[in-house]
Amino acid sequence: MRNVTNVFNSPESTKEEVCAAGEKFVIALYGRINVNSLDELRVIQYTRSIAKQPVAVAFELAILPPTSAACAENSLRTYNQVQQWRDNISLNPVNWGWKLAGGFLVPILTSQAPAPESLLRLISCGCKTGCGYRCECRCAGLTCSTMCGHCRGGSCMNKKIQDFHGSDDEDDPEEATL
Structure with missing residues (x-):
């Protein structure tokens, strides 16, 4: 995990390195070091959960880990924040997991459906x-x-529900x- 944290502390880390390190970290949080991606881990977790549940019980999506795409955006925002804490303010948040909406920075939750x-x-x-x-x-x-x-x-x-700017981002x- 030390290599993962080094990526977030280094001002020279690339987006690809940050996303890969973030995914490794989240996979480790779920205790599954031997999977290749969060998407693979989601399938494993889903399959195990469905096998244990009675048919009449609704599946709880919240027990699944995030998708690789959602983790990537969160990792970019985390890297941006760590770099701000380390006084590396040259990063544009719009390039690191944020977008402008109605004049405000809002997090990009995922890049995939x-x-x-x-x-x-x-x-x-x-x-x-x-x-x-x-x-x-x-x-x-x-x-x-x-x-x-x-x-x-x-x-x-x-x-x-419409967001706080009054616009509907359904599409x-x-x-x-x-």
């Missing part, structure tokens, strides 16, 4: 009213979308998380 598009198309609810706590989308940890039968992602209690893949 939360799941393959073909899988996301399979997840939609058949709620007739409201999309409350029994909503299939809500149980899967997702907001309703235009694919949902009744609500179309707009007339329910599980719709995408922005950087806002997608899982």
